[in-house]
Amino acid sequence: MVRSNFTPGTVRWATRRAQWRALGLTDEDLTKPKIAVVNSSSELAICFRHLDEIAARVKKGIAAAGGLPFEVRTTAPSDFIHSAGHGGGYILSARDLIVNDIEVGVEGAQLDGMICLASCDKTAPAQLMAAGRLNIPTLLLACGYQASGCFRGGHCDIEEVFLHACAVGGTASLDELTEMSDNAVGGPGVCPGMGTANSMHIVAEALGMALPGSTPVAANSPAMWAAADAAAIRVVEMVHEDLRPRQVLTEAAFRTAVRVALAIGSSINVVKHLQAVAEESEVDVDVLALFAEFGPRTPVLSAVRPNGPHTIEQFEAAGGAAAVMRQLGDLVDPAPMTATGRTVGENLAGITVADEEIIRPRQRPYATEPLIVILRGSLSPSGGIVKLAVGDERPATFTGLARCFSTQESAVAALAEDRIGPGDVVVLRGLGPRGRPGMGMASQIVFALDRAGLTGKVAVVTDGQLSGLVNRGIVVGEVRPEAAEDSAPSSTAFAPPLALVRDGDMIHIDIAARVCDLVVDPAELEARRPESLPEHDETGWLSVYRRTVRPLGQGAVLRPGHR
Known part of the structure; x- marks a missing residue:
């Protein structure tokens, strides 16, 4: 019996049934595993603009798999939008507000599992933190990176706009900056490049909390929709299996995540976010110390902007997070359990690297010193x-x-x-x-x-x-x-x-x-x-x-x- 089903005839059963029957749900529906679809949709930022469509698709998939989906909304911070207030104080603090939003919506309702739609920088770490805190079957679904733009024949993205706008004395005229702004963002999703959002999506897969081969991914691409469909099915299975985050978020999983973060030259924000996930999961690990320890002994296997010349699209095509883990070989512990119900080693058994120039083998790294x-x-x-x-x-x-x-x-x-x-x-x-x-x-x-x-x-x-x-x-x-x-x-x-x-x-x-x-x-x-x-x-x-x-x-x- 799932925890969301209360004893018939009790006050809580009767009042909940009255509420949900009024929503059009049947008595058969009310016996199913109840899955939260955690959505940070917002019209304030392009990072989140596509999430409602993804939520709708995931809800259909959960229903088809025998679950009962409920959409749960959270705040939706975007660095480039919400840094305007109080000197940027709402950015990191919003991460922890999301954690508490999720707790109220999911734990308060005593739902049975959740699938979290990860987008901009603070949503993925917050969702992982909530998973560790609530410890109910959870999957993270990376909702993809945005298409970059083009400015006068060259690459242009939101970071390029920010860089030129920060110039003292001005290296770009107002007309040039306006034109860059018009062309920098080609669609919904997170900033392209190896920034915080893509780094955290990759780290979520390394931790075992996202399905293998699902990160990074282009927003609204066939690969993203396929991952959404697979995640919807899997989260219902996880509830039946009672596979919980604290079985996945072990010390060994954090060690793997740090190795992968070093191998891709991740955002430095990953350090504090991983520590926060560990704290909420009650895992006794010093993430900063792991970066210091593993740094000199973990080769840099990719060079995605701004670390080097390659694009996030090339990195995805080469195999993404799973390919990096495969190339790391015995530096990755194969034993930890993952959200698939299989171990890391079992997940990686069939993984191949499509382009060993983009994701290199350990014997031919981009760098031997850490980034x-x-x-x-x-x-x-x-x-x-x-x-x-x-x-x-x-x-x-x-x-x-x-x-x-x-x-x-x-x-x-x-x-x-x-x-x-x-x-x-x-x-x-x-x-x-x-x-x-x-x-x-x-x-x-x-x-x-x-x-x-x-x-x-x-x-x-x-x-x-x-x-x-x-x-x-x-x-x-x-x-x-x-x-x-x-x-x-x-x-x-x-x-x-x-x-x-x-x-x-x-x-x-x-x-x-x-x-x-x-x-x-x-x-x-x-x-x-x-x-x-x-x-x-x-x-x-x-x-x-x-x-x-x-x-x-x-x-x-x-x-x-x-x-």
Whole structure:
């Protein structure tokens, strides 16, 4: 008996039956497994514009397989749309709002399983987090990437628009920028390239929570529709088998996911999202430590933009996530169970690689050094992340003087006024999960430096969030602990080093040695009080988020009682 079926004659049975009979459901319907189709459809962003059609198709498939589908809606954050409010604070915080949306809709109704329609950056991690929290049979369905556009004979996508729009002094005229905007996006779906959304879709398959061979996928393509049909059938089977996420989301699964993320040069945002999934699934794993451990021992097997020259379409055609796992060979544990009811090894047994130039064998990788590098040191004692690209020629070390800012707007203004120059280290702080709150975006200053010709000549150190495609120059992102973490104005006992930096302090970054140091005498630091950060007059959701968010080392998940 499924949990959604209550004993006939009870109050809950009678009132539920009254509600659902009024919806046109039969008594036979009400005995079936009840499956949530979790949908983040929205007219605010093209990322989600196709999800209603997919939800309708999935619901038909579930019904045909003997289940009873119910569509459950959640909030639908898009970085390029929702970053306009409160300095981008609604972006990461919306991830955890989605988790709670799902809990209310699915757990409150005591449904039996769910299939989650994954689209833009925050939906996939949120849905995986909810799967781990609720622990009912769940499948993630990647709903695809958008078609790129063309600008004056060359490739153009949304990231190119963002890059040119961030240029200080302007490298594109208003007419050119308008034309780029007109042509950058060719249809619904997530940003093309190896950004956060495609990275998380691939990681979901690596974890065993998406069907083999389903990621990445072009939105509204025959392959996407085939995956939707297969997922609809499989999720009903999973309910009958009582195959739950915590049987899939094991420590071994997270180790595989990290290996795959390193092999594809994923977005750095995968690090905190995987940690959040582990926290919600109650798996004791340190994801940042796994990236540091596996990085030097995991070859880079693909070079999809911005990591290299290839497109996400070429990567999909070459075999996608499954092909990467196949090429990794014995670096992938074959034993863990997956949502198919089979092990990783069984899923990969029939996988072939269609193009070994796009997804290379281990013996001929694009790089032997990781594209995601974890730095530690006196400025980032709990870690900071550098994203590289294949064939990078940026300086391996950088020593410069700090120029401190609390908003990216003030940093960009200083650059425009020539108050930032070669040899400087832009310290952009107060943008972490607590500081913003919600983790503000720090990409604009990185792109602005690039367009100003200062890549490699100016470094950036920040506790803010970076675009999943940022890998220009020496940029240390998501520095831990964040500047606002447990800092007390009257004492340095708990002051994060990032909060103690002053203009003119020397900072030393060594990517090869995995070091990010604040070169200031410890006695001087002990005498300092934390630099005061702007106070944000947040109310509503952001005030709840600030009071309950945990540090990045715990995935920035929400837990009551955090100071």
